[in-house]
Amino acid sequence: MDQFFDPGSVAVLGASNDPAKWGFWLSAGALKGTHRRQVYLINSRVASIQGEPTFGSLAELPETPELLVISIPGRGVPAVVDEALAAGVRAFLIISARVPDAADMAQRIISAGARLVGPSSLGVVDASNDLLLAWGNFTPGSLAVVTQSGQLGTEIATLSARSGLGISRFASIGGQSDVRAAEILTSLVDDEATTQVVLYLESFTGGSALVAAMQALRAAGKPTMILTTGQSDAGARLAKSHTGSLTSAMDTVDAACRAAGAIRLSTPGEAVEFAGYLATSWLPAGKKIAIISDSGGQGAIAADRAESHGLRVNVLNTATRARVEGHLPLAGHIDNPIDLDGAGEADLSVHACLVDELLADESIDSVILSGYFGCYGEDIPALLDAELAEVGALGETVRKHRKPLIVHSMSADSPAVAALWENSIPVYTSIESVMRVVAGAGFYASHAGRITEALERSGPVTPWGTGYAAARDTISAAGVPVPRAQTVKRGTELVEVMAGSDLTPPFVLKAGWPAHKTELGAIALGLRDATALKDAYTEMVARLGEGEYIVEEMDTRGEAVEILVGGRQDENFGPIVMVGAGGTETELYGDTWLELAPVTHAEALDMVSRLTCYRLLTGWRGRRAADLDELAEIIVSVSRLIAGSNEIQEVEINPVRVTPDGALAVDALVVTNRDDESDDGTDDNSSSDSGSNTNGDGSDNGKSDNDGNGERESR
Known part of the structure; x- marks a missing residue:
């Protein structure tokens, strides 16, 4: 360049x-x-x-x-x-x-x-x-x-x-x-x-x-x-699966940022304020902050804004609280936030003393000082030297502990504010800016980037033809557990197929070709015996016509949590893997997380932990915890399937039924670059068709012309 x-x-x-x-x-x-x-x-x-x-x-x-x-x-x-x-x-x-x-x-x-x-x-x-x-x-x-x-x-x-x-x-x-x-x-x-x-x-x-x-x-x-x-x-x-329709372009950019060790911000102002922080201060080790304020109202608002940004304002531990009380014998509120209650005006040196005590606490990652500090010397010139001396003491404290101290000051450009920046202490006039920056710094510190394994792409990995049977074969070959099943192909008889089968009822019958089955009545659940299966098959063929049908053993395990696992090829960033809340309410909850593929077992577990429905998997209201390791392995398998194929465009398993005894994929959709794009009569973005305890299917660029010798019409 x-x-x-x-x-x-x-x-x-x-x-x-x-x-x-x-x-x-x-x-x-x-x-x-x-x-x-x-x-x-x-x-x-x-x-x-x-x-x-x-x-x-x-x-x-x-x-x-x-x-x-x-x-x-x-x-x-x-x-x-x-x-x-x-x-x-x-x-x-x-x-x-x-x-x-x-x-x-x-x-x-x-x-x-x-x-x-x-x-x-x-x-x-x-x-x-x-x-x-x-x-x-x-x-x-x-x-x-x-x-x-x-x-x-x-x-x-x-x-x-x-x-x-x-x-x-x-x-x-x-x-x-x-x-x-x-x-x-x-x-x-x-x-x-x-x-x-x-x-x-x-x-x-x-x-x-x-x-x-x-x-x-x-x-x-x-x-x-x-x-x-x-x-x-x-x-x-236009996506055929929820894997495409439930996530936005911004979700993919965020996943790329996490993989790259970068951070996405919303405005030029946010970018510059964050750059100022990174150029000045240390990265926090976590989300736990302590707040000091000389105003109860400002401290309370600071705490509210902190929690809205995912920061934790915990109560001080006994030892730290005792040390803080030693500096504030007359203060009425020693918990977190700490209200100076006039102590700052009485003795400016209390600021550095308190910051030192808090930064020494291993359970505190960052300290926020909010309120009047930075204004003393500006409003009362006789206090300027004392305030600047206190800034110097604060600077020594943060350099000793190598932890962030961020100041929310009511002054924008006083001598003390300038001195704070010079002493590795960022200053902002908005408490919202402070909390946004601290949260962003925590995110940046915890996402140092990851190198995704470059898999050799191969193909074809799917059978010629489309539909559920082919999708089952594809994910099963990738290591994803599926129910036992028999396929009734066009031109064969159900009786002949089932005569040589050892499947155990109850059964599930599915028409193999629709991407989404409930809207077409292309799925029958809970078929108790061979007679019920035959009746359902006769009715479905009469209504939908000849084609490929699949008979599966129905998964009847209790305490199941339904999860969606999918992958797709992003036109910009390549293979993506996604996990989310599955079942018939998939789109209602919109509870998803995605990463660039492939992912490791540990990364898959981290993805699951980001979901709101994660608590259902860890033992909700006395239920036994689900088998998270088995779910993580399915996520890994799907991520490697999508990253290792040169023909698969989308893959979705919805739902994966996860129980304390393992996980089972009871419906799947695989879209390849060979698939016929013709409409199957359903809404491609319709909801998943699984139910509980069932096998369901789940730049402006300044673009104005130049006029004459380089003049643009507008800027």
């Missing part, structure tokens, strides 16, 4: 003297790096731009530039690119939008062995290399920004400058016609100036490469914060 972030020479096509035009800012920025590289400004209408001579065309340049920046009306870009390729240009940064036949143009660039950032890019910046090819000014710093939306990236850069972080690199990748986010992220691993990365993407094409790049950044000690949009996935509406 050096040709984009540290080129030996740069030419700006569309250079301008008009500050309202893109060509002006690109020219001004490029000229700031003339001590490091040769800069050429191209404009056929004027002799000089910003005091520098211009060239009338690319052909007039004394050399072929290493990087050509194009900011002209989009309609003129393809011809210029062809001319530049003929001249030997091998790196293009295209600011222009609305370029006709942009995909064909990009392919010509790639075929020539050249590289392209854009079109519709808002530029690139590298502070260490004095490269500024973007609109506006960028404060040098340690945060890298890689973004599909140029203007959103500029907002992040602006907020970063205000926070004191600044920008190391900035890359607006636009349409990603050639250079993609993963390549730029990989280049940041060894960039000494970059300590953190914010990534904004609207498309996660090539998601596996993105995960690998973020894993490399995490290993290098460089946190990645992701911003994205879209809470739903239109493709999920």
Whole structure:
């Protein structure tokens, strides 16, 4: 990526003297790096731009530039690119939008062995290399920004400058016609100036490469914060299984973040406030926090907000409480939160004393100081020195314990607030920001990333044909336990099949071809004997027609919890495995968790523990605990099945009936890339058909055109 972030020479096509035009800012920025590289400004209408001579065309340049920046009306870009390729240009940064036949143009660039950032890019910046090819000014710093939306990236850069972080690199990748986010992220691993990365993407094409790049950044000690949009996935509406329809695109991005050791945030402001925390403080060991406040109301709200973010505000243990009471003999509330009750005004040094006692407690992971601290010297100048001295004492305390102390202050920019940041103590004016950051830090600390095993994909692994019998064979071969069964194929007789069978009633009869059976009456449960089975078969064939039917032994074990286990191929991130509450209420509860596949046994157990219905599996109201290890093995088997097949698109087992005596898959659906996509007359997203104790089936990119010498219609 050096040709984009540290080129030996740069030419700006569309250079301008008009500050309202893109060509002006690109020219001004490029000229700031003339001590490091040769800069050429191209404009056929004027002799000089910003005091520098211009060239009338690319052909007039004394050399072929290493990087050509194009900011002209989009309609003129393809011809210029062809001319530049003929001249030997091998790196293009295209600011222009609305370029006709942009995909064909990009392919010509790639075929020539050249590289392209854009079109519709808002530029690139590298502070260490004095490269500024973007609109506006960028404060040098340690945060890298890689973004599909140029203007959103500029907002992040602006907020970063205000926070004191600044920008190391900035890359607006636009349409990603050639250079993609993963390549730029990989280049940041060894960039000494970059300590953190914010990534904004609207498309996660090539998601596996993105995960690998973020894993490399995490290993290098460089946190990645992701911003994205879209809470739903239109493709999920077309899924045949609940595995596709019950999860959103955001669920998959979150799974990718966990695998990559990255964290997804919601807004540019959240990303920058979290980056400020990570640049300053230590990561917490867990979710247990202590709160100190000089206001009962602020302390109570802090506790409420903490719990809403999944943090734990536990009562102090006896020893810590006794030590705290020694510093607050007159306080009325010593539990957690701790109300200073005027002690802070009486003696500022009480703050550091209390923080020291709390951070020394191994059962406390972080301390929150909320309220007036930071305002004493601002409101009462005579107290400034004392407050700053207390900040220094707090700094020594956190460095000694190497645990986080975060301050919620009513002042935004007092001398004490600035000193707190300098002493590795983050400060925020909103208690919501404090709790969001602490919770995020805990998440980041506990998700360091995981390397998914790369299985060799093979196929076919499913029999030719579709339906339940084929799905049974597929999951059984993968190691998933299923009930004993007999298949009545088209052209065979039920009596003949059952005559040689040793199946034990009660039976379940299923038509093998519908994806979802209840709506069609394609399942009969609790058939007590051969006569009941024959009657049900005769009625079902008369109504549904000839086809493949399956007779199973009905699972009648008690204390069963119905769980859904599924997998699918995600178009961006590859194989995904999911677990969730199963049965007829699957969609009602929407209780699911997914990860990139394959997973290990321990990871499968962790997935199950994330479900709300997990408590049903561990012994709800005196029931015996279910066999979690057997369930985990089924999850592992499905994850390896979907990750190891080059033909399976979706697999779903709903339900897996999990009891204290083991787990059994009593319905399955497998969708392959050979399957007929014709409608079977049912709603593909209809609810599962199992019941209790039964075998049922269960980028804006700033995309405005350039006008004249690099002017965009809007930003």
